[in-house]
Amino acid sequence: MSVPAFEVLRTPRLVLRRLREEDAPVLAAYRSDPDVARFQGWGPTFSEDRARALVHAMRARQPGEDGWFQFAVAHGGTDELLGDVGLRTFEVRHAEIGFTLARTAQGRGYAAEAVRAVLAYAFGPLGVHRVVAGVDPRNERSSVLLSRLGFRHEGRFVESWPEGDGWLDEDRHALLAREFSARATYDGA
Numbered sequence: 001m002s003v004p005a006f007e008v009l010r011t012p013r014l015v016l017r018r019l020r021e022e023d024a025p026v027l028a029a030y031r032s033d034p035d036v037a038r039f040q041g042w043g044p045t046f047s048e049d050r051a052r053a054l055v056h057a058m059r060a061r062q063p064g065e066d067g068w069f070q071f072a073v074a075h076g077g078t079d080e081l082l083g084d085v086g087l088r089t090f091e092v093r094h095a096e097i098g099f100t101l102a103r104t105a106q107g108r109g110y111a112a113e114a115v116r117a118v119l120a121y122a123f124g125p126l127g128v129h130r131v132v133a134g135v136d137p138r139n140e141r142s143s144v145l146l147s148r149l150g151f152r153h154e155g156r157f158v159e160s161w162p163e164g165d166g167w168l169d170e171d172r173h174a175l176l177a178r179e180f181s182a183r184a185t186y187d188g189a
């Protein structure tokens with residue numbers, strides 16, 4: 001099945017689009033917020049150079065190709081960058097999802113709206129069968145978001161990530177295409 005090149009996904013309040021050069025300072029700022037970075041793998045800061053490198057790397061990529069594609073999550077009216085959602089497709093019709101919202105954009109249902117749009121795109125046009133997410137068990141807001149979206153907690157990988165001198169546990173959550181109810185359907189490419 002051939003999927004048209006990705007352009008945009010729209011939800012009632014948001015637009016999910018490609019990252020742009022001018023997003024780099026905002027992306028670097030919210031990813032360097034200790035509250036946002038705490039359970040992420042990139043360390044305490046995310047420099048503007050790193051943000052620009054991410055923007056450039058995504059230019060040549062399409063969602064659905066093997067590897068990560070990072071969707072920019074922007075306000076539907078102002079186009080202000082609020083966060084990003086990553087979709088990594090791998091093997092045959094499998095994918096992993098990750099999500100980050102600026103602290104000021106949290107607590108409004110934006111993450112659920114954005115992730116639901118990416119899931120609708122993944123399970124629809126991209127033909128993905130199963131989406132997984134890996135979360136630090138202390139990351140309560142992420143676990144709540146995943147269960148709100150219908151993900152099943154399938155287990156805990158004990159001491160599976162090195163951190164400093166120790167190890168971190170990881171909770172694995174999964175959702176199948178047939179379990180997903182696309183209440184907010186995608187409208188776009």
Ligand SMILES: CC(C)(COP(=O)(O)OP(=O)(O)OC[C@H]1O[C@@H](n2cnc3c(N)ncnc32)[C@H](O)[C@@H]1OP(=O)(O)O)[C@@H](O)C(=O)NCCC(=O)NCCS
Nearest residue numbers: 036039099100101106107108109110111112135141142145
């Ligand atoms: C995980 C994360 C994306 C969740 O963001 P979030 O804003 O809590 O998620 P949601 O979009 O589901 O928003 C739910 C909240 O919005 C509230 N809300 C307000 N208006 C709403 C609306 N119109 N519709 C739905 N919910 C709304 C809900 O009541 C809920 O509030 P509560 O948490 O106080 O109960 C965010 O905490 C984050 O970016 N964390 C840091 C990055 C991170 O750790 N990522 C995961 C790595 S695996």
